[in-house]
Amino acid sequence: MVSVEGLIRNGERTFDLLRLADNEKPEMAVVQFFGADPSSFSKSVEILLKQYRPLCIDINAGCSVRKVVKTGAGVALMGNPKKAHDIIKAMKDVDSSLLVSIKFRLGLNYDSVSYLDFAEHAAQAGADIMTLHPRTASQGFSGAADHARTKALKEAFPEKIVIASGDAFEMRSVDEVLSLSSCDAVMMARGLIGNPFAFEGRNKTEVPSDERIAAYNRHYELLKHYEGERKADFLIRKFAKAYLSGIDKCLIDGVSSKASMKNALS
Ligand SMILES: Cc1cc2nc3c(=O)[nH]c(=O)nc-3n(C[C@H](O)[C@H](O)[C@H](O)COP(=O)(O)O)c2cc1C
CATH class of the missing domain: 1.10.1200 (Non-ribosomal Peptide Synthetase Peptidyl Carrier Protein; Chain A)
Structure with a gap:
């Protein structure tokens, strides 16, 4: 997760986060940006493309950490879908062939479940890929990820690549999430900590x-x-x-x- 404000301020630590591993091909890398200002996103795309061209740039609209949210970034974008739309558009305006994805939650809380409307804004702006972590911001990591919602997202946007994130702790649960959600791919997170074996399909x-x-x-x-x-x-x-x-x-x-x-x- 790379701050667009950090990148445009030329922050050394932020640039460090863009570093690839020695054997990592740029065309296979996905870089995730967070921020709240469309013009900072477009400037950051320009800066990144001068270094390398990744497979895809992802926008973080799911992080619920307070210091991120209070700047209007992360899941705060879900309260302002028009801004998320403008961010995607600003990135696509730099290079329309760039793959842009966006990762989000169900909404800010259960009274404002807005992921389908948010996805509509993202799709209209040209997002190619959508990743859903089907919990609300106020839930954090508690409760179960509701992949019936991921299924509803895929049904609403069959032409988009939809990725499910949440509770895929091992290979068995990856299969479960795939069949529950009918989505295109599953993103593992906590289940990969101390567990590179999952990349070989092992528990x-x-x-x-x-x-x-x-x-x-x-x-x-x-x-x-x-x-x-x-x-x-x-x-x-x-x-x-x-x-x-x-x-x-x-x-x-x-x-x-x-x-x-x-x-x-x-
Ligand atoms: C330690 C940690 C760091 C995370 N960092 C990011 C991040 O930088 N960007 C992001 O989109 N999600 C991040 N997440 C959220 C995960 O991508 C994922 O959506 C969430 O953990 C639910 O998936 P899981 O149940 O498989 O862990 C992070 C989660 C954890 C636990």
């Missing part, structure tokens, strides 16, 4: 301990490569539990990050 519970430890070590090595050792020691702590929980403590002697050992063992 983490079936992966042997030594493979989980090896994946954790690889994650740590990659963090060191891209972020340096000090930052890697800090960042890997967020993932240690997800990779290593339930593994016999004597096997954990094989983990490479001393800094994360305390976390891994707790």
Whole structure:
């Protein structure tokens, strides 16, 4: 998630977020922007296209974190669908062949469920892809994602690519979400934390301990490569539990990050 205001202010940390992995092809990358001003989005598209041309640029209209929402960005855009329309249009005006997607929720709260109207504004502005996380902003991450709503979105916009986000924690639930929603694809989020095995279609519970430890070590090595050792020691702590929980403590002697050992063992 990259701030368009940060990009146009030439913020070094924001530019860092655009960095691709050594083996990552730009034409396969999706960059997500957040912001509230259509002209900042169009300027940011121009800035990004000078660096590389991604497969798609996504607009975040689903983030409910207070510091994002209070700037009018993230899910706050759902309270102003005309602005979301203008943002998409401004991006398409820079380059009409650019794939633009938008990710949103059901609405701000249950009294203002507005995703179909919001999607109509997005579609009219030329959005190519729509991703729905079918919870309201006020729900945050509580309750279940309501994929009957994702199905209603796909039925209303059969010509658009619709992606379902929410509660796909492992391969079994990806299949469930696909059949519940009849959508085109499923986006995993929390279920991928400490679980790169999902990309191979495997469930983490079936992966042997030594493979989980090896994946954790690889994650740590990659963090060191891209972020340096000090930052890697800090960042890997967020993932240690997800990779290593339930593994016999004597096997954990094989983990490479001393800094994360305390976390891994707790
Ligand atoms: C730690 C964390 C970071 C997230 N960051 C983003 C983000 O940058 N952009 C975004 O659109 N959604 C973000 N999300 C929301 C997820 O994409 C997803 O919509 C939500 O977690 C529901 O899916 P899940 O039930 O599979 O986790 C984030 C979620 C989590 C838990």
